[in-house]
Amino acid sequence: MHDDRTLVEARLKRVLTERIRPAIYPESVPLEVGVWHAPGEPVPVAEGLAAPREPIAVGTPWGPPWGTSWFTVTGTVPEEWQGRIVEAVLDLGFNPEKIGFQCEGLVYRPDGTPVKSLNPRTQWVRIANPAQGGEEVCLHIEAASNPIILDYQPFKPTLLGDKETAGTEPLYRLARMDLAVFDKTVWELAMDLEVLGDLMHELPVDSGRRWEILRAVERALDALDLQDVGGTAEAARAELTGVLSSPAEPSAHRISAVGHAHIDSAWLWPLRETVRKVARTASNMTALLEEEPDFVFAMSQAQQWAWLKEHRPEVWAKVVKAVATGRFVPAGGMWVESDTNMPGSEAMARQFVHGKRFFIEEFGVDNEEVWLPDTFGFAAGLPQIIKAAGSKRLLTQKISWSQTNTFPHHTFLWEGIDGTRIFTHFPPIDTYNAQLRGGELAHAARNFKDKGAARHSLAPTGHGDGGGGTTREMVARAARLRDLEGSPTVTWETPAEFFAKAEAEYPNPPVWVGELYLELHRATLTSQAKTKQGNRRSEALLREAELWAATAAVRTGADYPYEALDRLWKTVLLHQFHDILPGSSIAWVHREARRTYELVIEELNGIIDTAQRALAGEPTGGTLVFNGAPHERHGVPAGGAAPEAPAAAVQVSPREGGGFVLEDGRLKVEIDGRGLVVSAYDLRAERETVPPGRAACLPQLHQDFPNKWDAWDVDEFYRNTVTDLTEADDVRLDGATVVVERSFGKSSLTQRLTLAEGRLEIDTEVDWHETEKFLKLAFPLDVRADRYAAESQYGHTFRPTHTNTSWEAAKFEACNHRFVHLEEPGWGVAMVTDSTYGHDVTRDVDEHGTTTTLRVSLLRAPRFPDPETDQGLHRFRHALVPGASIGDAVREGHFINQPERRVPGSAPVEPLVTVDDDAVVVTAVKLADDGSGDVVVRFHESRGGRARATLRPNFPVAEVVTTDLLERPTGEPERPGAAIPVSLRPFELVTLRMKRAARPAVSR
């Protein structure tokens, strides 16, 4: 037989595009259109519906950046359309390619009931099936003219990312506002041909199945009269029945399709727009669920559900009904799909507390799955937190974005720092916006690394952000792909249904130990410094606010601010969303975030101050020092207060050859005439910290222009060029502080170096006006270390200092919380910080031996998506602690983040709980969220070893019980003695809930 394959394939392509798809709507009449352009920010629905309309013609430009226009379309269904399916086709001027990132609409009936959304790939609204003819049509559209930020020339700086700079030029042109006949048979034919055409292209050219499909397609096209597509579509479909009914091979890959719309809680739009994006998508999906009995849709991020409940009750009501059917599924159990590298221990825990609690309280749903398709890497502290929240499974596809190494598994057990293992799945379809096209499915099957041992994978299916979610076309594809020869099978399922099958078929999956490092987006640890500092400061203050408010409640009967703490936690958790805390959102988002953090910090300081004044009582002269850190400090117990003690003196002297020498009996630091630290001598260990001939506390400036994703990425080549900022404008003494001033480019830098209790405190102020530069602070250390530790949630994670393999080389920028620590046996150095997350560690060998250089990342200046990223004044605090053990690093990390507070008073405050082992760190002391008045204490082993400790509640306790993070009992309640013995494995996390007794408890 002659080979006419490419001819038939080209014929299918043209006929489908030029004849069949246009025949889906064979007849149409224009609708009358009126519009009201809302003058400013979005208005309530009732106001938009009621506003007066002016006529507007199709073809008219509309929509300045970030505007809202309320359209009303009216018309009458022609009498001759009786018996047909009639739809409104409403094209706001969509760009069919930029699916989630442009104008969008939500359609309402005149009574305000939401109908569905309008998006580039869903421009229809069903009017009648079958039509009577003569129906009056009236629909309202709340249309948002969101600008395209990520355009055809992506990553080009744009002023569109903030309403204040975006201008007022209309961005869109009304394209089509019609009533039309929908020819269902032609649409079904289009779907048949699309699915078969897709499949055909994925099959080997020499496979019989491919040729059977080709011949059936040819017969179908032959059966079609191109002048009467509607009249012959049924006959064409009949030719395809055979190939469409041939079942899948027994070994076919099995895909669980989960309807989904990945909605970034803020990104290339402000938070307020996400509220509307969620309303549009949820309306669209409740409408689709009503039409499609097999379809299942999953929506994550409790915050987004809470927005619906608060702001769009009419949509919320529909969602609640759909959830009851079991097909609109709350997915995951976090408040938002947060970053997981940077959130601190308690914040990471509270993501689960508030997320899970919302789904439990609203729907009785307690998910065991964690849904984080898009998060930029996963800290090794996370598995323990997932388990402590009562979950056990994780889904993400993001690691497929890694630039260097291919992850070896798609289904595996992920083991965290404490040994907790979480059943984890990476969808091999490599997207969270699957459309169930043949190419995607074939890629999933081919790509699946666990073939042979496992057969199931998940496909999050639907357009995210502003795309409206899953489309009826995707549902139609799934119906044809349920059991089709040559294709993976496709079944709509919930995440839980998928995981149950995946676990059952794979009893011994491979194990991955340690962090899931994303080899991309490493600059998200540094970009938008003020957002990051706001997060770190808020986390520290939330800890203190709970601690002091709980102490005041128990000791003095003061009211515990339940409502404020709940609200403030949720605000901080929202801002940990994976485009806010990482600094990858538009200017508008970060401008608002800075203001929000200011308000959060102010309110938390107020709560702390009120509680501490209640505890301090009437001022009687003297100063009381409150220690909010989890370790004793200056004789003040952790979580207690005591009268101020005098601080140790620091000796200052001029240095030979210029500069100054600082000494406090533990550490002797030499700062040279350039303002650089040329010596940091540990007087007790008699050991130098700075390698011979090197200088620490050295600011270094790099060119930093990544190939893509400016705010997200720093590419490895940034290290090829570096400028050491050794020139000082001034090096002087201010009391016992050495002040160093430098200027470079258009920027200036002032450092204040102080010695306190064996640590060198470095206060860095930068007035930053650079473009596409990366500023680091370098500390060459005379330590030979093959690995180093960086704090993560409830412990620390080790990373290599060498680059033996591509996996190690790829970790050239990594995350720390409060400390980075490196050591030789018996002696180590810690760097602690109250504000930065990014760092890099490298090694050198010279005639003096091996040295290790730690550099903390201070500032970047990417120009996309915020063209003014980080311009202006910044302040960072770090401390170098020579001679530090890992335990010292933990303690100093807390100290720099929890400064002492001074309040008038003189009567000491006894801590609510004390622990007699410094390795056991208390991360939370609070009253139970249920308002019972129970005291909740959370602690963990912080050094990676075993700990036996005694925990003493210094208040009468009737009953104590271990709980999960949601404060639900996990053990049997016990009547404790005065001391509670605890025994912890490395990094083990424990939560205790203590019921308060009316009278002091009797010791056993």
Ligand SMILES: [Zn+2]
């Ligand atoms: Zn995302």
